[in-house]
Amino acid sequence: MRDKTLAGLLALFFGSFGVHRFYLGETGMGCAYFLFSWTWVPFIAGIVEGIMLLTMDQATFDLRYNRTPGVTTHTVVTTYDAFGRPVVHEQHVYSETVELGAFEDPHPVRTTRTATADMPDYRGRRPRDQAERERFVLMAAKDHAGMISASELSLATQLSLREARDALEELRKQMVCDLDVDVNTGIERYVFPEFRPATPETGAERLRGEQGDTDWLDNRDVR
Numbered sequence: 001m002r003d004k005t006l007a008g009l010l011a012l013f014f015g016s017f018g019v020h021r022f023y024l025g026e027t028g029m030g031c032a033y034f035l036f037s038w039t040w041v042p043f044i045a046g047i048v049e050g051i052m053l054l055t056m057d058q059a060t061f062d063l064r065y066n067r068t069p070g071v072t073t074h075t076v077v078t079t080y081d082a083f084g085r086p087v088v089h090e091q092h093v094y095s096e097t098v099e100l101g102a103f104e105d106p107h108p109v110r111t112t113r114t115a116t117a118d119m120p121d122y123r124g125r126r127p128r129d130q131a132e133r134e135r136f137v138l139m140a141a142k143d144h145a146g147m148i149s150a151s152e153l154s155l156a157t158q159l160s161l162r163e164a165r166d167a168l169e170e171l172r173k174q175m176v177c178d179l180d181v182d183v184n185t186g187i188e189r190y191v192f193p194e195f196r197p198a199t200p201e202t203g204a205e206r207l208r209g210e211q212g213d214t215d216w217l218d219n220r221d222v223r
Helices: 004-017 019-023 027-035 041-055 058-065 130-143 150-156 161-173 203-213 215-219
Strands: 071-080 086-098 109-115 178-181 188-191
Touching: 004 019, 004 027, 004 041, 004 058, 019 027, 019 041, 027 041, 130 150, 130 161, 150 161, 161 188
Parallel strands: none
Antiparallel strands: 071 086, 086 109, 178 188
């Protein structure tokens, strides 16, 4: 684990030769400092960087120089709904280990960010392309029971309000959703019929349906 004070002192006294850069694991920059050590540029840069390292917050130093590369795993699980249709669940797990300073917690801390069906991976993210944007819109609409507005989509993702409205309009032009305007409040919401909860059939509707099924018996010819 690298020490912040030692790195600052190396930059102040041996910054001309890039010793502090080698100590911080930046071999390329250290070689550049050493090659130009005959000039005043590495000397001045070493003094400036030494002051910055000594005055830097310990947590910032640890996150920048005392961290190991994270590992991302991607898992795809396929399940089936009540109608036998396949439902794909994607899980992205990012893990990294950060070694804290000696004057803080001596134990390494592992932070994990997981995106599952319980915490969709679209939240707080910006889609990378058109296909992922459509997927984010569909996931957000499903989480909102099939009715979502542009402002709700913008809050759930990193899309701006205009981008969210354009994304919903594109799906409406593809006849994936419909636009519904509340006559009282004027709020525009996009309705995705596929994600709308099924309305339970009332007793009167069931009775009318059963009566319609038996109407042919009354209208049949009696010989």
